[in-house]
Amino acid sequence: MTHFLKAWILAIGLILTPTALSAQEALPAAPVVDPAAASDAESADVPAATEAPASGLDPALYTPMKPTPGIGMPVDGNIDFQEQFSPTGETAHWINNAILAPMMIGVSMLVLFLLFWVVIRFRRGANPEPSKTTHNTFIEIIWTVIPVLILVVIAVPSISLLARQFEPAPEDALTVKVTGYQWYWGYSYPDNGDFEIISNMMSEEDAAARGEPHQLAADNRMVIPVGKPVKLLITAADVIHSFAIPSAWFKLDAVPGRINEKVLQIDREGVYYGQCSELCGARHSFMPITVEVLSEEKFNNWVRANGGTVKGDAEEPAAEVTETAATETTTEIAAADAVAATN
């Protein structure tokens, strides 16, 4: 009788669990701070708006690029990795497709064949008197040496790739600091005046208007120059997040109180998507990563549009000032000469 009662209590508990879980999820969703929502609301008030939601930046300097379908994003029915656009990603993809996958398939097929062979050839009906052999030195050497060779063949490219992935950035590399927040990303540019971009997931309608995949599209993107190693300093403000872009072969944990460093390089202009890849709370699945890769010139314009500074720019105003000062001095001298002449 007690068993019966226990079973019923357990069953009712199981039935109620999803309700309790969804109630928990619903709570933290409400007070989400969305700094971009305010600017979105402002731009919504502007009557003559274009169809796509405005980026809030000077359109003369920057307009968000449209993603290329199938590039930098997951594709329906794909069983392979996403197409790779970073040097390490290309190597890793090659190791997988040219070395690992064929080896896995080969070993699995061989083992499967041996299994079937043993089952059929040595079944009781076909082999009533089984052999009593227990050791065979030759076979034992073979099945030790071959796996060792296989591991060596895998280790050489694999370990060198591992080392390459964590090579430090060159000294002149652009630095971008990535901060994971519950539940959005912040990107700051210490080399360009240290402005910070706050990046939130776009609503389904806004994403559709910009021609972007919903739940991968972020209102404000992280922008980097094309074909150059960028030093990412990754950290978090509250709990552990993980910054990941599958098409750039990039994933690194964002840990509060610690700065993790890794080089991000993407060799093609375009838009690349990723997601937070460390379970970080109720809205973990709603903090996408959107990286836009631009030419150096367009990147600099994007920096200017955000009120940041570009290295070359800082010198120009200084030069102007000296020029003006020089003109003033000349005028003063001319005036003094004129005075002298009248006297």
Ligand SMILES: [Cu+2]
């Ligand atoms: Cu997260």
